[in-house]
Amino acid sequence: MDLQNKKFLDFKSLNYKIILFSTFILYIVFILFISFVFDVDYYQVWKFLGVPAREILFSDIYPFFVNDLCKVNSVNTQDYYEQFKNCDAWQRIYNYMPIWVEFLKLGINQKYYYLFGILFSLLFFLAFFKLITINSKKEFFIYFFAMLSPPVMLAVERGNTDLFIFFLCFLYIFLLRKNNLFSNIFSYILILFSSLLKFYP
Secondary structure, eight states, X not given: OOHHHHHHHHHHHHHHHXXXXXXXXXXXHXXXXXXXXXXXXHHHHHHHTTOOOOSSTTTTTGGGSBXXXXXXXXXXXXXXXXXXXXXXXXXXXXXXXXXXXXXXXXXXXXXXXXXXXXXXXXXXXXXXXXXXXXXXXHHHHHHHHHHTSHHHHHHHHHTOHHHHHHHHHHXXXXXXXXXXXXXXXHHHHHHHHHXXXXXXX
């Protein structure tokens, strides 16, 4: 493939990616519009689209943040497991790797959890669009239905930690391709860290 054709395909792929991301924005706008016009909760609209949304946005990371009623300061890890449950609107049991307890210990106020939910989503989409190449309408529609599928939208709606882990895996691939000793070593550290974040106890 000559340089001119490669530039054309890169430009074509970029245009498809812009359109694809725009469809996601329209998807969110549609949910908010229907919610506002018909005076229904946003999560009910999401449920109509096949996504079992909860009443609180980014609910999977909600218990990792604290307020004055559920914050503890202890050397006992079990106390933080109880804090997680007490901070959760649904009283769910802690089911993450112990490494996440270190984040709990930071005691970040719940008013900031929206920022983390948005950040996780943005990092996920950054990795997603950097990984894919779209050179045809067929590929566009494949990625379109994949991106807006209920499982992916559920992860976004819940602010699931898998979004962040996906981004770390992307960084691993990106650094591994550099064929540089230090980059490769750091990439192995990243994939190990990702594994520690993902495994359940």
